[in-house]
Amino acid sequence: MGIQTLLEHINTPGYETLEGYRKYGGYTALEKALQMEPTALIDEVKASGLRGRGGAGFPTGMKWSFVPRNSGKPTYLLCNADESEPGTFKDRLLLERNPHALIEGMAIAAYALDCHLSYIYMRGEFGFLVEPINRALAEARAAGLLGPSVMGKDFALDIYLHLGQGAYICGEETSLIESLEGYRGYPRIKPPFPAVSGFLASPTVVNNVETLAALPWIINNGAAAYAAVGTEKSKGTKLFSASGHINKPGVYEVDLGYPLLDFINNECGGIPNGRKLKAVIPGGSSVPVLKAEECEGVLLDYESLAKAGTMLGSGGFIVFDDTVSMPEVLTVIADFYAHESCGQCTPCREGTGWAAKILHNLVGGKGRKSDLDLLLKIADNMEGKTICPLADADVMPIRSFVTKYRDEFEALCVS
């Protein structure tokens, strides 16, 4: 399984408290970071090769370096804890069991970015985490790890928890910002990118929970130690949320570059009831599905998965055994995107709903073979034609399911 940068103490009782976290070296990375120049800190994160763990995989240090210095406006750091990509439940585990790694990571990032006010935008469904997160923030404040003078330095930082109220789209960073500003979560046209003009038209960095929580380990052990893990281009470790037809569902931290089939057979404990692997969605519902035979030789890293025609995404790893009807799975996915389209762009608003209707018709025994080409045509007409990637997130499964399992879809058609 390799090195555990995020989950090493995840089952240690009391680790979610400040005392427990400090027992294992908590907040020593922040102390170290505060002695560095902010620009040197950004260089360190760049050198670690850390990439955004929310789904897009953009290099974190580079994202930070886009923030203009001395813009005359405050800089905001927003933690994206809106975890809503179907199949993904890793951030929830970190928020529940390792909240101080997140807070420490946020303080490190804020110092690097010269940010003094920061928010954790957490999905409202995680109501049961409000009290624990607020308690962890209060502990950090009381211990002088947040507040007017962080660890006695001339650096002020406040972090507040902000709850979303149920909208998948708010995990998209400009939608998150729009929502945090108190509006409907409509994604914004880019440019300007948030780094230049984000929250309240100020420079803003939005980073995922897992990305921020990875920072303390990187600072403590050095960028080189982190970059030594993984592959040439995919550095470090990644959390995978494993679910579906496996014996041991759960969150696993693996070195990037770990073989996909080994992950299913070892960490996930294989497929129950002697069934055979049929398909895998390796990175959340919005990435193309892999057929069992396509999984052969694939590694869990950005490049290997891209070469196999799919994506690492959020690491939402869903396994399907040979009893599953792929047209039915696609219908579930299509319903989701139709439900979550914000309605701002016509191709997405109309396309996601239309695709779902066609699929319901098809699995209801009223489909025609021509519907399959229509689905692919709708996908073509959505892709790349909208403000945000939600439409593309529907296109990926539609196109991959319909092309790879066409015979299964055709078998359901009446004409």
Add this chain to the structure above:
Amino acid sequence: MIQFSEEAMREYQEILRHYPEKRAAVIPVLTLAQREFGWISQEVAEYVGNLMDYPASDMKSVSSFYVLLRQKPVGKYHLEICRNISCWLKGATACMAEAKRVLGVEAQEVTPDGLFSWDFTECLASCGTAVAMQVGDRYIENLTPEKMGEVIEQLRREAADQ
């Protein structure tokens, strides 16, 4: 005329302190209003709008974007069952059918005693412990149709004890 309790008013003032601009407090305040009054009715939208100096239509527009800000009343216990991939694989459809059977109401309808309503929801980030259901601030995981009846019974007893 509805009005925040003194405690809610204190909480409102605290929320405002968290943001550099008042507008950013709109969604947390609507959330607070929902906790106080149950759902975002026209009256609640008007109250929050007056309080924060925004049109009620604006408050309605914002709240109607977010599924957790209710646009109609729900039961004291609103059972939201995840219908997404991993939960669907593990029998979410049967769990919803069981909720409907036990409660005797359609999705989004409230039982005559006002205690229960149910609906589907999208991924709750509980895929490893599917089937997942949200009831207010609680998650109920590894749900099965058999367990659904027990959970409803338990909630009924909880309500009776209050």
